[in-house]
Amino acid sequence: MYGNSTDYTVQATGYDKERDSIARGEIRTIEYPSATVGNNRKARVYTPPGYSAAEKYSVLYLLHGIGGDENEWYSHGKPQIILDNLYADQSIKPMIVVLPNGRAMRNDRAEGDIFAPDKVQAFETFESDLLQDLIPYIEANYSVLTGRNNRAIAGLSMGGGQSLNIGLNNLDRFAWIGAFSPAPNTKLPELLLPKPDIAAEQLSLLWLSCGDKDRLKDISDRTHAYLSQHSVPHIWVEEDGDHDWPVWKNGLYQFSRLIF
Numbered sequence: 001m002y003g004n005s006t007d008y009t010v011q012a013t014g015y016d017k018e019r020d021s022i023a024r025g026e027i028r029t030i031e032y033p034s035a036t037v038g039n040n041r042k043a044r045v046y047t048p049p050g051y052s053a054a055e056k057y058s059v060l061y062l063l064h065g066i067g068g069d070e071n072e073w074y075s076h077g078k079p080q081i082i083l084d085n086l087y088a089d090q091s092i093k094p095m096i097v098v099l100p101n102g103r104a105m106r107n108d109r110a111e112g113d114i115f116a117p118d119k120v121q122a123f124e125t126f127e128s129d130l131l132q133d134l135i136p137y138i139e140a141n142y143s144v145l146t147g148r149n150n151r152a153i154a155g156l157s158m159g160g161g162q163s164l165n166i167g168l169n170n171l172d173r174f175a176w177i178g179a180f181s182p183a184p185n186t187k188l189p190e191l192l193l194p195k196p197d198i199a200a201e202q203l204s205l206l207w208l209s210c211g212d213k214d215r216l217k218d219i220s221d222r223t224h225a226y227l228s229q230h231s232v233p234h235i236w237v238e239e240d241g242d243h244d245w246p247v248w249k250n251g252l253y254q255f256s257r258l259i260f
Contacts, residue, residue: 008209008235008237008239008254009237009238009239009240011239011240011241011246011250012250012253012254015082015085015086015249015253016078016081016082016085016249016253017081017085018078018081018084019084019085019088022049022084022085022087022088023049023050023084023087023088024049024080024084025046025047025048025049025051025080025083025084025087026046026047026051027044027045027046027047027074027079027080028044028045029042029043029044029045029070030042030043030044030045030137030141032133032134032137032138033133033137034104034129034133034134035132035133036104036125036128036129036132036133037104037105037106037108037125037129037133038106039106041100041101041104041108041129041133041134042070042101043070043098043099043100043101043134044070044071044073044074044098044099045096045097045098045099045138045142046079046080046083046096046097046098046099047096047142048083048087048094048095048096049084049087051096051143052143053143054143055094055143056143056144056145057094057095057096057142057143057144057145058093058094058095058096058144058145058150058151058152058259058260059095059096059097059098059138059142059144059145059150059151059152060095060096060097060098060152060153060154060176060256060259061097061098061100061130061134061135061151061152061153061154062079062097062098062099062154062155062159062252063099063100063102063153063154063155063156063158063159063160063162063163064099064101064102064155064156064158064159065155065156065157065158065159065183066110066114066115066120066123066157066158066183067110067114068110069101069103069108069109069110070099070100070101071099073099073156074099076245077156077245077248077249077252078249079097079099079252082249082252082253082256083097083256086253086256086257091257092256092257093259093260095152095256095259095260096138096142096144098134098138100126100129100130100134102123102126102155102158102159102162103119103122103123103126104122104123104125104126104128104129105118105119105122105125108122120185123158123162123185124165124185126162126166127162127165127166127169127170130166131166131170131173135151135173148171148172148173148174148175149175149204149260150260151173151174151175151176152174152175152176152177152178152259152260153166153167153174153176153177153178154176154177154178154179154180154207154251154252154255155178155179155180156180156181156248156251157180157181157182157183157216157243157248158183158185160178160179160180160181160182160183160186161179161182161183161184161185161186161187161219162185163177163178163179163182164177164179164182164186164187164192164223165185165186165187165192168192168193168199169192171198171199171202171203175202175203175204175205176203176204176205176259176260177203177205177206177207178205178206178207178208178209178251178255178259179207179208179209179220179223180209180210180247180248180251180252180255181209181210181211181214181216181217181220181243181247181248181251182208182210182216182219182220182223183216183219184216184219186219186223188222189222189223189225189226189227190226192223192226193226193227193230193232196226196227196230196231196232197230199232200230200231200232200233203232203233203234204259205235205255205258205259206227206232206233206234206235207234207235207237207251207254207255207258208220208223208224208227208234208235208236208237209235209236209237209238209239209247209250209251209254210237210238210239210247211238211239211240211241211242211243211244211247212238212239212240212241213240213241213242214241214242214243214247215243216243217238220236220238224236235258237251237254
């Protein structure tokens with residue numbers, strides 16, 4: 001899985017274009033009670049073509065950036081198209097994809113000063129909301145597998161940092177972790193992985209990707225360097241691009257083909 005047989009730096013083409021005459025999944029908005037925040041919160045949930053309560057599915061939690069919410073991936077990244085195409089090509093394992101709002105506060109809209117301290121803090125608070133509120137809701141309301149090997153977390157920018165921070169801090173919950181252009185909220189590598197040898201044994205996949213023109217690339221560089229220094233298996237992809245959607249969509253496309 002961590003070999004060099006596949007060149008992930010070459011962006012695929014056509015994977016994000018809607019096709020005719022293929023089976024389609026469904027993406028809908030749900031509300032779940034959050035004891036962490038103290039109100040109901042929204043998320044989007046993608047169920048694959050042919051979703052059936054008679055089967056059990058793995059779950060990918062897919063996180064947005066600092067300027068987004070539960071609609072950002074849906075509006076700009078079109079994950080439902082990417083995933084539908086992968087199912088049509090038989091290139092993906094059956095999974096549910098949950099698109100939460102990673103800004104865990106009562107007014108969680110991306111409005112006003114999105115860099116205000118309380119809004120930045122809300123991205124940290126999301127760890128509790130995810131683990132204690134959202135995941136239990138999904139597991140109670142969808143036909144899903146509940147072991148760590150059936151749970152993945154990934155995200156772009158701020159959500160990429162969250163995915164590393166939350167995923168690596170909860171390896172008993174997540175075996176598959178992906179970060180696309182992680183932002184400065186990403187913890188220092190020594191804090192992310194204080195025991196890299198243990199993490200190396202527990203991880204099924206750690207994916208890290210970034211555009212070569214991204215002004216935040218130093219975050220990915222330092223993380224990759226630490227992982228390499230401590231022999232933590234991971235896929236590192238430095239591709240042609242900036243801090244933008246082509247990089248993030250390619251990250252989702254590649255990562256989702258490898259998990260579960």
